[in-house]
Structures are given as structure tokens and as C-alpha cells.
Amino acid sequence: MHLRCIQNGLTVKRDTVRHLLRLLDPEGVEIRSRRRLRRRIYRGRGPNFIWHVDSNDKLKPYGICINGCIDGYSRNVLWVESYSTNSDPYVIAGYFIQTVLDNVGCPRVIRADFGTENSTIRAMQYFFRTDGQDPFSGARSFIQGSSQHNQRIECWWSVLRKHCLQFWMNLFEELKDNGDFCGDFLDKSLVQFCFMNLFQDDVDTIKKEWNSHRISSSRNRHGPFGRPSVMYSMPQLYGTQNFLVPVQPDEIEVCESECTFKSPYPCDRDVFDLCITLMAEAGITAPTNPREGQDLYHFLRTEILHRI
Incomplete structure (x- = not known):
């Protein structure tokens, strides 16, 4: 929260933010202050040695x-x-290949759960690492296990939930409790149309803040400590190296042909076209915040159900 204040032009001390949080959200502060079970020690070798991949289904009942x-x-x-x-392995592979393309390389190892959505990533990782000469090449370059052992990404899901995911869960639960969401195709499509881009913007902000915030040293945690983006891009400062495995452009091109990339339409194309038409008739613009999204959702749902 201190970092978010600074990034939005507010010059404020950490203690001031801490005291304000205690006044504004005492219950949340109390929950975050509770002692937790001590987990096993995680030791990484360096950036791009292992990537942790996982899916989060907290908003899946609402279509996101x-x-x-x-x-x-x-x-x-x-x-x-x-x-x-x-759950579409070709869509998940699209996220993976785009990241490999941006880095011009893949990690030594990928860790994921047993879900079928990871099957295409597994095949691509094997393809990239089949000729590797290190102990983690070939079939050893992809590790599958239970979610409890996918520690890094599971831990970050809790960060995401505290920072924004719980807000969206509460917002959609409110729609459901008020009888404005019944979980059918239309309602999920309208949620996707009205909220998908807003949610992605929120998540992108949390990702940016997380990657640029400082992970402080603690006797209860093991390093390295610093800013994730710096530790990732300049490992020599922390006495290690980048374990990225170079991938040839033609190899990436082969894998790209097997991927399904995100559509520019956040929902079903027919529902999208109908919503755009209704908004144009009423002179309504795209929502810029969750409350505007709620108003648009109620308007579109009412208009569509009235015309059916």
C-alpha cells in the first residue's frame, strides 16, 4: 500500500500508512498479523531455473x-x-509461448499440477529441452505434483487475493445474492463483457507493484531479498546466474502454431456485438471502474431479458 501511494503521487511515510490501515481496516490488519504455520524452506538456484505455473478458479463460477x-x-x-x-491447454500454452518469445528462452524446469490444462506446456517444454546436456533436460524439465507442493505460485495467489481478488469475489457474490446473477451462459457472458478488462487492469497493476516492491529480509524467511524484477534481471548482484535456456526462433514458431491466443473479445462474439449495439443506442461508454461496470451489467441484463 505504501508503494501504491508513492506510485500515485502521494508522498507519505510507512508509519502513516500503517496507522491509517489500522484505523480503516482493523480486521484485515488483525488477520494479516496472525501467526502462520512454518512451511518447508524453499531454495532457488537462480532466475529461470524453475517456473511455477498454476490456475486460480476463485472467479470461475462467474466466467472469469x-x-x-x-x-x-x-x-x-x-x-x-x-x-x-x-482449462484449455492450448490457451495456457499461448501464455507460455508469449513469455518464451519475450525472453528468447525457456526455463530449465517448469513445475505445475496434474491438470490436463498443462499437457501442451509439458510437450513444448520437452521439445525445447530434448537436446539439453544438463541433469534437468528432457523428461526431467517438467515436474508435476499436488498444488501444496507448488509453493511459490500458491503463496502469490494469497497475495493477489488480499490485494484485489477478494474485492471482486465480494462484488460478484453481491450480484448473486441480489438475484442478478444465476450462472447461466448470458450472465457469465455479461460479467466477462463488463468486468473482464477491468479485472485484468487491476491484476496488471498488482503484478507491476509486486515485481517492483522490496522483499525485506526476515529470520522466518530465506532469501534472496530485494525487488523481484531486479533479482530476475540482474542475478549477478546476488551471487548467482541466469539459468535461461536459449530457444531458436524456428522452434518458437513451431510451437506458436499449436497455441490459441486470447481473443480481442472478452466474451461470446454474438453477445459482444449485441452489447455494443445496446450501448451505442443508449449512448453508454465502456466502464472505467467496477461501479460503472455494475451499472452497465444491470442495464444490459435488463435490456436483453426484456427483448427475449
């Missing part, structure tokens, strides 16, 4: 599905994407 990836050493978040599905 989340998938993310974090670097195990630096805790730098590589992608967090919301879409209409997180």
Missing part, C-alpha cells in the same frame, strides 16, 4: 478464469492472465 506463472528464485511474476477459460 485466471492463470499465472512466477519465477521460483526471484518471485518475479511472469504472467497473470484472465480469460473465459483456464
Whole structure:
């Protein structure tokens, strides 16, 4: 929160932010102050040695599905994407290949759960690492296990929930409790149309703030400590190296042809066209915040149900 204040032009001390949070959100402060179970020690070798991939289904009942990836050493978040599905392996592979393309390389190892949505990523990782000469090449370059052992990304999901996900869960739960959401195709499509881009913007902000914030040293945690983006891009400052495995452009091109990338339409195309038409008739513009999204959702739902 202190970093968010600074990034929005507010010059304020940490203690001031801390005292204000205690006044404005005493229950949240109390929850975050509770002692937790001590988990096993996680030790990473360096950036791009292992990536942790996982899906988050907290908003899936409302039509918004989340998938993310974090670097195990630096805790730098590589992608967090919301879409209409997180169970299509070709869509998840699209997130992976885009990140490989941006880095011009893949990690030594990927860790994910046993879900079928990771099957295409697994095949691509094997393809990239099949000729590797290190102990983690070939079939050892992809590790599958239970979610409890995918520690880094599971931990970051809790960060995302505290910073924004719980707000959206409460907002959609309110729609449901008021009888304005019944979970059918139309309602999910309207949620996607009205809120998907707003939610992705919110998530992108949290990702940016997380990657640029400072992870402070603690006797209860093991390093490295610093800013995730710096630890990821300049590992030599922390006495380690970048373990990125170079990938040839033609190899990436082969994998790209097997991917499904996110559509520019946040929902079903027919519903999208209908919503755009209704908004144009009423002179309504795209929402810029959740409350405007709620108003648009109620308007579109009422108009469509009235015309059916």
C-alpha cells in the first residue's frame, strides 16, 4: 500500500500508512498479523531455473478464469492472465509461448499440477529441452505434483487475493445474492463483457507493484531479498546466474502454431456485438471502474431479458 501511494503521487511515510490501515481496516490488519504455520524452506538456484505455473478458479463460477506463472528464485511474476477459460491447454500454452518469445528462452524446469490444462506446456517444454546436456533436460524439465507442493505460485495467489481478488469475489457474490446473477451462459457472458478488462487492469497493476516492491529480509524467511524484477534481471548482484535456456526462433514458431491466443473479445462474439449495439443506442461508454461496470451489467441484463 505504501508503494501504491508513492506510485500515485502521494508522498507519505510507512508509519502513516500503517496507522491509517489500522484505523480503516482493523480486521484485515488483525488477520494479516496472525501467526502462520512454518512451511518447508524453499531454495532457488537462480532466475529461470524453475517456473511455477498454476490456475486460480476463485472467479470461475462467474466466467472469469485466471492463470499465472512466477519465477521460483526471484518471485518475479511472469504472467497473470484472465480469460473465459483456464482449462484449455492450448490457451495456457499461448501464455507460455508469449513469455518464451519475450525472453528468447525457456526455463530449465517448469513445475505445475496434474491438470490436463498443462499437457501442451509439458510437450513444448520437452521439445525445447530434448537436446539439453544438463541433469534437468528432457523428461526431467517438467515436474508435476499436488498444488501444496507448488509453493511459490500458491503463496502469490494469497497475495493477489488480499490485494484485489477478494474485492471482486465480494462484488460478484453481491450480484448473486441480489438475484442478478444465476450462472447461466448470458450472465457469465455479461460479467466477462463488463468486468473482464477491468479485472485484468487491476491484476496488471498488482503484478507491476509486486515485481517492483522490496522483499525485506526476515529470520522466518530465506532469501534472496530485494525487488523481484531486479533479482530476475540482474542475478549477478546476488551471487548467482541466469539459468535461461536459449530457444531458436524456428522452434518458437513451431510451437506458436499449436497455441490459441486470447481473443480481442472478452466474451461470446454474438453477445459482444449485441452489447455494443445496446450501448451505442443508449449512448453508454465502456466502464472505467467496477461501479460503472455494475451499472452497465444491470442495464444490459435488463435490456436483453426484456427483448427475449
